[in-house]
Amino acid sequence: MVAIDFTAVLPGDRTPRARRVAIGLGVLLLVTCLLSLSHGASGVHLGDLVMALWAGDTLPDRDRLILWEIRLPRMLTGVLVGASLAVGGAVMQGLFRNPLADPGLVGVGAGAGLGAVLAIVLGSMAPAWVVATLGWQMVPVAAFVGGWLSTIVLYRVSTRAGRTSTATMLLAGIALGALAGAATGILVYVADDRQLRDLTFWGLGSLGGASWPKIVAAGPVMMLALVAAPFLARGLNGLSLGEAAAHHIGLPVQRVKHVAILTVAAATGAAVAVSGGIGFIGIVVPHLLRLATGPDHRYLLVNAALLGAILLLLADLIARSIIAPAELPIGIVTAVIGAPVFLWILLRRRGLVDM
Helix, strand or coil: CCCCCCCCCCCCCCHHHHHHHHHHHHHHHHHHHHHHHHCCCCCCCHHHHHHHHHHCCCCCHHHHHHHHHHHHHHHHHHHHHHHHHHHHHHHHHHHHCCCCCCHHHHCHHHHHHHHHHHHHHHHHHCCHHHHHHHHHHHHHHHHHHHHHHHHHHHHHHHEECCEECHHHHHHHHHHHHHHHHHHHHHHHHHCCHHHHHHHHHHHHCCCCCCCHHHHHHHHHHHHHHHHHHHHHHHHHHHHCCCHHHHHHCCCCHHHHHHHHHHHHHHHHHHHHHHHCCCCCHHHHHHHHHHHHHCCCHHHHHHHHHHHHHHHHHHHHHHHHHCCCCCCCCHHHHHHHHHHHHHHHHHHHHHHHHCC
């Protein structure tokens, strides 16, 4: 076997640009985080906290509560969810070698959505000890379990004789998504008015329910997925040559597939569990970065995490501000922004999807 160094700098390499983009995105993320902490319907600004600390004063209890118990958890949740969705999309696109791939293709989002709908509609029928133990965490826990169960089923269906077929995975993911959608439709049909409102709000996505307990519960899972993703960079770069070529140059193709699937499931399942359904981040962010800095996953995955967090925080700012003091579901904002970009991608790539 011939060993290839995927870290070598080749002529025409866009590595310097990718590094500059990473630095710029890091600075922009810091600015966006400060904006997220500073703006809201209550009129409390981060500058008030800074001035109070500078003058040696203390903030009123109400202002401190808003900053530390509402805005800070919301900002951290937005960073983790946006980064997780974008990295999940980048890994999926690298695994399938298709810029239109998305974590929803493997049914993780549909499975998580079905779990959440089950908890909302049938949660009252759960045993008393389950309700007492989980409480408000029932919906996020059910969404996470649903995402993981769909991933396990998908893996079992697409794996034969120790080898996982990406083509079978894609088709099985579409089938599982359709099946989960049908089950969700049945549950929506039998739901009452209050449950329908909860289903609608959850399905459109929001960071309004962000809290420290949710960060403690789902944050470590998303952080673990984000830390694991860069270690897939060499494998995803090798898969871009094709599975047969990657195998002949010594790449452990099956191991890369296994870790990639688990990473996407963990990142997407935990993100959907805490924020609901938020679309287009996983498709748009990796593709835009691929156009700007090239397909090298060493930088694509890191930049995707940064840009995904930035875009979700900006979408959340718009959702909080456009009809303040009310709040627009964040999924509507990402759809309004992401759908035109997605159509643009389709127009650019339609030569690849024409039959």
